[in-house]
Amino acid sequence: MAPATPARTADHVPGPAPGRVLILGAGLAGMRAALAARQAAPGLDVLLVCPRLSPSGSSFANRNNALGVQAPLPDEAAAFVDEALRLAAPGFADPVLVRALAADAPLRVEELLDGPGGLALSFRRDAKKRLLRFTGCFSPHPRALVFDGLGQAHAAFVERLRALGVRFLAGREALEIAVADGRARGALLVSRRDGRVLKVAASAVIVATGGPAPLFGRRICGPGPGGGLSYGLLAQAGASLVNTRLLQFFWCRAGDRAFVNPGSLPWETLAPELAHMAQERLAHCPASYSLPDATLDRWLCAKRSADGLLRLPGQPALALYAHAGNGGARIDAQGRTDVPGLYACGECAGGMHGAQRLGGGMVLSALVFGARAGEAAAREAAALKMGGGPDHAPLPVPPCSGLDLPLEPGFLPALRAGMDRHAQPYSAQFGAAREAFAAWLRGAAERAASARQRLLARSALLVLEGEKKGTPGCVRLAGSV
Numbered sequence: 001m002a003p004a005t006p007a008r009t010a011d012h013v014p015g016p017a018p019g020r021v022l023i024l025g026a027g028l029a030g031m032r033a034a035l036a037a038r039q040a041a042p043g044l045d046v047l048l049v050c051p052r053l054s055p056s057g058s059s060f061a062n063r064n065n066a067l068g069v070q071a072p073l074p075d076e077a078a079a080f081v082d083e084a085l086r087l088a089a090p091g092f093a094d095p096v097l098v099r100a101l102a103a104d105a106p107l108r109v110e111e112l113l114d115g116p117g118g119l120a121l122s123f124r125r126d127a128k129k130r131l132l133r134f135t136g137c138f139s140p141h142p143r144a145l146v147f148d149g150l151g152q153a154h155a156a157f158v159e160r161l162r163a164l165g166v167r168f169l170a171g172r173e174a175l176e177i178a179v180a181d182g183r184a185r186g187a188l189l190v191s192r193r194d195g196r197v198l199k200v201a202a203s204a205v206i207v208a209t210g211g212p213a214p215l216f217g218r219r220i221c222g223p224g225p226g227g228g229l230s231y232g233l234l235a236q237a238g239a240s241l242v243n244t245r246l247l248q249f250f251w252c253r254a255g256d257r258a259f260v261n262p263g264s265l266p267w268e269t270l271a272p273e274l275a276h277m278a279q280e281r282l283a284h285c286p287a288s289y290s291l292p293d294a295t296l297d298r299w300l301c302a303k304r305s306a307d308g309l310l311r312l313p314g315q316p317a318l319a320l321y322a323h324a325g326n327g328g329a330r331i332d333a334q335g336r337t338d339v340p341g342l343y344a345c346g347e348c349a350g351g352m353h354g355a356q357r358l359g360g361g362m363v364l365s366a367l368v369f370g371a372r373a374g375e376a377a378a379r380e381a382a383a384l385k386m387g388g389g390p391d392h393a394p395l396p397v398p399p400c401s402g403l404d405l406p407l408e409p410g411f412l413p414a415l416r417a418g419m420d421r422h423a424q425p426y427s428a429q430f431g432a433a434r435e436a437f438a439a440w441l442r443g444a445a446e447r448a449a450s451a452r453q454r455l456l457a458r459s460a461l462l463v464l465e466g467e468k469k470g471t472p473g474c475v476r477l478a479g480s481v
């Protein structure tokens with residue numbers, strides 16, 4: 001248990017607290033949630049927190065400068081749902097959430113196009129201006145659309161949100177969700193510039209702080225300040241999480257992180273008995289957890305040296321890189337976690353993807369559950385405002401300790417090196433070194449002076465040990481650090 005006394009007195013955010021929806025994280029999920037919240041209840045204060053206003057994270061700053069989105073048409077919905085559920089094992093996918101993706105896809109994608117009121121993103125089209133449809137990873141069916149220009153997409157969202165009256169609170173990071181009487185009441189934000197703590201009361205809180213890939217040293221997630229602590233933040237607030245171990249990993253060249261699909265390796269010379277799986281492996285970039293071609297990834301992992309590098313004859317050194325998570329807070333169809341007043345969407349929400357995610361499925365889920373969470377949170381906040389509900393009081397909880405303290409020197413590199421070594425798929429799952437690493441994380445999660453350090457350690461533990469707790473991939477960590 002960390003001591004409960006705050007290191008600094010917290011300020012309060014300016015502006016009206018009653019009827020406020022507070023959104024943490026301004027990637028695609030957070031932006032879409034803000035749009036929906038403001039549209040559903042224009043009189044509400046919708047506050048969007050971001051570490052910086054310029055593009056960051058995987059949605060708007062990923063190295064491809066493009067995103068694919070699953071866009072099943074109404075007559076493809078049933079096939080989409082069947083396919084997504086078939087790919088779920090050994091993870092958990094809730095059919096209700098998968099059906100929600102299919103049901104909302106046409107409308108959510110339409111809003112990104114150049115029709116009336118659309119955001120006019122740069123979708124790839126053929127010479128006749130028809131939208132091009134692509135296959136996504138793990139699927140032979142061309143249901144995905146692709147847009148280029150993430151900076152332009154970011155600008156389009158920011159402009160729309162500003163026009164609607166959404167307020168941006170830039171330069172801040174959320175390090176604690178305030179929960180009192182079993183209900184989310186706001187969050188504690190820390191200034192990146194001077195460490196000042198800001199208390200923000202709200203009627204509903206939406207967590208959209210992205211995925212766990214920043215916990216790894218070898219990673220190809222979008223860059224940006226902070227990141228990687230979503231699981232800890234949600235678990236600390238009492239939310240149940242699901243599929244936390246199930247990240248996507250890509251094989252890349254160790255030097256320049258250029259992507260290499262293992263299906264393209266010379267299997268006839270490497271291991272002729274496995275060569276028949278190479279074609280199937282070419283159909284998806286991330287390593288699979290349960291498909292037959294996972295045998296290839298397992299074979300490659302077993303050949304890695306202690307430094308995690310794979311050196312095959314005549315090939316550049318390769319390594320596995322963390323790309324994105326397929327887990328997060330378990331939500332219902334409206335994006336609600338099991339903590340009243342607390343919502344989650346995007347890469348920190350789980351249950352709509354299993355172990356193998358359809359390529360383009362995360363962008364669709366950020367849009368669909370961002371919109372659903374934003375709308376439901378706004379309605380809940382509006383109802384509380386009408387009833388003179390609990391949001392009228394200032395934040396009723398003392399901040400946890402160490403909100404303004406930086407990480408200890410060397411903590412993050414050690415955490416990332418340990419995650420590379422022990423939390424990648426097909427790595428030795430047991431053994432003394434792994435146990436020692438888990439114990440070190442546990443100690444940091446409980447006793448580190450810095451709140452950020454505790455959250456990162458807790459997030460890392462959820463990735464490392466998620467499936468230890470019973471239900472496949474499902475954990476519940478109640479209470480506060």
Ligand SMILES: Cc1cc2nc3c(=O)[nH]c(=O)nc-3n(C[C@H](O)[C@H](O)[C@H](O)COP(=O)(O)OP(=O)(O)OC[C@H]3O[C@@H](n4cnc5c(N)ncnc54)[C@H](O)[C@@H]3O)c2cc1C
Nearest residue numbers: 025027028029057058059068174210221346347360362363
């Ligand atoms: C190279 C690459 C290519 C990809 N291609 C595809 C694709 O084609 N199709 C697809 O479906 N998916 C793709 N993905 C995955 C997808 O981009 C992400 O999963 C998705 O965009 C995540 O959106 P998000 O809004 O949840 O998180 P992000 O876009 O990562 O945004 C999270 C935001 O929260 C902020 N934040 C973090 N911590 C805090 C905090 N404590 N307080 C406040 N703010 C915080 C971050 O700064 C960031 O801006 C790709 C990922 C990568 C890395």
